[in-house]
Each structure stands twice: as C-alpha cells, then as structure tokens.
Amino acid sequence: MLQCVGYGATAASAPVAPISFNRRDPGAEDVVIKIAFCGVCHSDLHQVRNEWRNTVYPCIPGHEIVGHVESVGAGVTRFKVGDAVGVGCLVGSCRTCSACQKGFENYCENGFNGTYNGVDPIIGGPTFGGYSDKIVVDQHFVLTIPEGMDLAAAAPLLCAGITTYSPLRHWKVGPGHKVGIVGLGGLGHMGLKIAHAMGARVVLFTTSAGKAEDAKKLGADEVVISKNADEMAKHTDSFDFILDTVAADHPIDAYLGLLKLDGTLCQVGAPENPLSVSAFSVIWRRRSFAGSLIGGIPETQEMLDFCAEHGLTADIEMIKMDEIEGAYARMLKSDVKYRFVVDMASL
Ligand SMILES: NC(=O)c1ccc[n+]([C@@H]2O[C@H](COP(=O)([O-])OP(=O)(O)OC[C@H]3O[C@@H](n4cnc5c(N)ncnc54)[C@H](O)[C@@H]3O)[C@@H](O)[C@H]2O)c1
Ligand SMILES: [Zn+2]
Numbered sequence: 296m297l298q299c300v301g302y303g304a305t306a307a308s309a310p311v312a313p314i315s316f317n318r319r320d321p322g323a324e325d326v327v328i329k330i331a332f333c334g335v336c337h338s339d340l341h342q343v344r345n346e347w348r349n350t351v352y353p354c355i356p357g358h359e360i361v362g363h364v365e366s367v368g369a370g371v372t373r374f375k376v377g378d379a380v381g382v383g384c385l386v387g388s389c390r391t392c393s394a395c396q397k398g399f400e401n402y403c404e405n406g407f408n409g410t411y412n413g414v415d416p417i418i419g420g421p422t423f424g425g426y427s428d429k430i431v432v433d434q435h436f437v438l439t440i441p442e443g444m445d446l447a448a449a450a451p452l453l454c455a456g457i458t459t460y461s462p463l464r465h466w467k468v469g470p471g472h473k474v475g476i477v478g479l480g481g482l483g484h485m486g487l488k489i490a491h492a493m494g495a496r497v498v499l500f501t502t503s504a505g506k507a508e509d510a511k512k513l514g515a516d517e518v519v520i521s522k523n524a525d526e527m528a529k530h531t532d533s534f535d536f537i538l539d540t541v542a543a544d545h546p547i548d549a550y551l552g553l554l555k556l557d558g559t560l561c562q563v564g565a566p567e568n569p570l571s572v573s574a575f576s577v578i579w580r581r582r583s584f585a586g587s588l589i590g591g592i593p594e595t596q597e598m599l600d601f602c603a604e605h606g607l608t609a610d611i612e613m614i615k616m617d618e619i620e621g622a623y624a625r626m627l628k629s630d631v632k633y634r635f636v637v638d639m640a641s642l
Contacts, residue, residue: 296320297317297319297320297321297429299315299428300428301428302314302426302619303354303355307350310620311623317418318415318430319415319418321368323368323371324368324435326364326366326434327431328363328364328430329364330427330639331446331638331640332360332361332613333636334450334609335614335622335634335636335637337542338384339357340356340627342354342356342411346567351412355411355423356411356424357411357425357426358382358410358424358425359383361381361450362379363378365429370434371434373439379440379444380437380440381440381450381452382438383457383589385436386408386410386413386432387408388401389404390435398594399591400436400592401461402588402591411423411425426619427642438453438599441602442603447636448608448609450609451481451611451636452599452602452609455609456485457590457594457595458482458485459476459486462561462563463493466559466561469495470494472536473495474537474538475498475536475550476499476537476538477538477545479506481609482564483540483633484513484633491514491515495536496517498515498516499515499517500550501518502520502521503629509632513610521549527549533553533555535554535555536559537558537559537560538561538563540563541566542565542566543566547572547584548573548576551577554580554582557580558583560582560583562584563586572584610633611636612631614636614637614638615637615638616638616642
C-alpha cells in the first residue's frame with residue numbers, strides 16, 4: 296500500500312484535520328500524481344458534513360486536483376514523469392455502457408466512481424480526494440493541463456470549470472443567446488467567464504449588490520439583484536438559457552419565469568433540501584427545468600483546451616491546508632473571490 300498523508304473528517308461533526316491513510320499500490324494503468332494544488336468546492340463541504348446523507352468516513356475531500364506525474368505503471372501510454380496533470384470528480388467508471396462509450400463517464404449507467412466517497416476497486420474502502428500529498432489514478436481519468444496554464448488557477452477548472460462548461464455546450468450557448476448565471480461563487484464565476492467566451496450575452500443574478508462590479512469584469516454584460524422584483528420583472532420571457540449554481544434554498548419559479556419559449560433552466564447547484572417548482576412555471580412557454588452533472592473525460596479535456604485558448608482560469612485565493620475550516624466558514628458567507636485553492640506544499 297502507498298502511505299499517504301492528508302486532511303479529512305472522521306464524522307459529520309468533526310473538523311477536517313490531519314489524517315494518515317493508504318492508497319492502493321499503483322497498477323499497470325495507474326499514474327501516481329504528486330499533488331501541487333487542490334481547489335475547495337462547495338461539494339467538499341456538503342460531503343464532509345454529510346449534507347447529502349451518503350458520506351462514508353473517514354472522508355478526505357478534494358476533486359479539483361493538479362500536480363505532476365511522479366511515476367507511471369507499465370501500461371501507461373498517455374503520461375510520463377513530470378507532466379502537469381489534473382484529476383476532477385471521477386476516477387473510475389465501467390467504461391463499457393453506452394454512456395461511457397460516448398465519453399459521458401459522468402453518466403455511467405453502472406455509476407461512476409468518485410474521486411472521494413467512491414469505492415477503491417482494489418482495496419475496497421472509500422476513495423480519498425485531493426486534500427493529500429499524492430493520488431493514484433487510472434490514466435483514463437487523468438487530464439493534461441495545457442502548457443503555460445497557471446497550475447493553481449487551473450485547479451478549479453477540474454470541477455467548477457467543467458460543471459459549467461458542459462451544460463453551456465450541451466445547450467449550444469453562443470452568439471445571439473441571452474444567458475443567465477445564478478449565483479457568483481466558484482461555479483458561477485467560471486460560468487460567467489465561459490459563457491462570455493462562447494459569445495453569449497450574459498446576465499448575472501446575485502443577492503449581493505457588492506458583486507456587480509466584479510461580475511462585469513468576469514464577463515457579465517448585466518447584473519440583476521435577484522431580491523429586487525422590479526429588476527427581475529424587466530427580464531420576463533427573455534432568456535434562452537439560465538444556469539443555476541446556487542448551493543442553498545432559493546426560489547426557482549422566479550427564474551423559470553424569465554425564460555422565453557422553449558428556454559431551459561439548468562440546475563447545477565445542489566442544495567441539501569428539495570427545490571419547489573410550480574407546474575405553471577414550465578407549462579407556460581413550454582419551458583424546461585433540467586440538471587447537469589460535472590462532465591465526461593473527453594469533454595473535460597476539451598474544456599481545459601478551450602480555457603487555454605481563451606486565456607481563462609479561475610480567480611483564486613490560496614490557503615494553507617490547516618486553514619481549511621476557516622475557508623469553509625468564509626465560503627458559507629460567500630466571502631471568497633472566487634475559489635479557495637489549497638497549496639499542498641503547506642501539508
Ligand atoms: N452539478 C454538479 O455536477 C456540481 C458540481 C460541483 C458543485 N455542485 C454544487 O454547486 C453548488 C455551488 O458550488 P460552488 O462550489 O460554486 O459554491 P460557492 O459557495 O462557491 O457558490 C455558491 C454561490 O451561491 C450564492 N447564493 C447563495 N444563495 C443564493 C441565492 N438565494 N441567490 C443567488 N445566489 C445565492 C452564494 O452567494 C455563493 O456565491 C454546490 O451546491 C455544489 O455542491 C454541483
Ligand atoms: Zn466540485
């Protein structure tokens with residue numbers, strides 16, 4: 296077994312703290328990655344606090360991982376020692392079902408294996424994420440970080456980037472489209488940058504008036520304060536597509552009403568409690584309420600290459616590993632611009 300150190304929680308009520316653990320011995324198809332940086336996703340917090348009621352402890356979060364290849368198995372063809380690489384939310388899938396065959400490992404019919412809170416196929420216990428010194432990953436699930444991209448600022452692309460890129464691509468967002476992004480956090484700020492780079496007219500919905508100036512710098516053409524009913528009403532029946540990244544309870548009908556005929560509201564934010572939707576919000580103007588889950592591996596590489604081409608990375612605040620609990624507390628207050636990234640040299 297490969298002895299590792301990291302930060303994890305032993306119970307929903309326990310803080311994320313130093314932990315020693317084992318990973319599987321690398322196999323022929325495996326890449327061992329020395330982790331340089333790991334982004335802090337709101338999902339990490341949902342998971343360690345068991346807000347989705349499925350956490351297996353100990354839980355070591357982190358699925359926005361970047362680093363360098365330390366060693367490769369005999370069968371590894373795509374990577375060599377020293378390469379700058381990334382790992383997102385997936386480290387395994389069946390690879391044979393129709394979804395996997397199409398490159399949608401994230402929708403694997405047999406369930407994909409998560410980077411954390413999954414099941415290691417060799418040792419049987421839970422998979423452990425990127426708040427750690429190294430990780431062992433099958434080469435199929437390892438991404439190439441484009442040359443010249445800032446490694447720390449690239450980390451959040453592995454979840455926040457692909458989770459917003461994938462639905463924006465799927466619903467063919469581009470020039471001539473009016474697109475809304477709800478919530479300006481880690482996902483939301485990447486959604487703004489990517490939708491803008493795709494050529495859409497982008498409107499940010501936020502509850503905090505103080506974020507308006509930033510939002511414009513990040514790619515918003517317009518900012519709407521969602522608590523202001525008059526401002527919201529001006530946009531009735533006008534959007535082609537809205538991407539909702541909000542992590543907390545919030546009203547959905549208010550956004551559905553802003554979609555035009557055949558418009559789609561896509562939910563990517565995953566609040567703990569069910570959302571309520573009035574039937575009339577979707578019946579009227581044949582609107583769709585949809586969802587989207589991260590993205591497949593080929594699409595994640597496509598997103599990284601798209602971001603490199605457009606000069607996009609995340610806006611980050613670097614923290615040390617032992618500052619993680621404070622970072623979670625600040626994330627809950629939306630006090631981060633716009634993604635915390637842990638410098639693993641501080642582990
Ligand atoms: N679907 C997926 O594949 C996927 C992938 C990653 C994360 N997520 C989920 O997406 C959500 C967002 O993640 P994040 O890392 O960007 O979190 P974050 O905390 O960085 O951002 C959430 C943002 O929502 C804002 N917000 C809260 N209440 C709001 C309201 N009523 N109206 C408008 N904005 C509001 C907050 O101010 C914050 O800026 C989380 O629930 C996370 O678990 C889903
Ligand atoms: Zn995430």
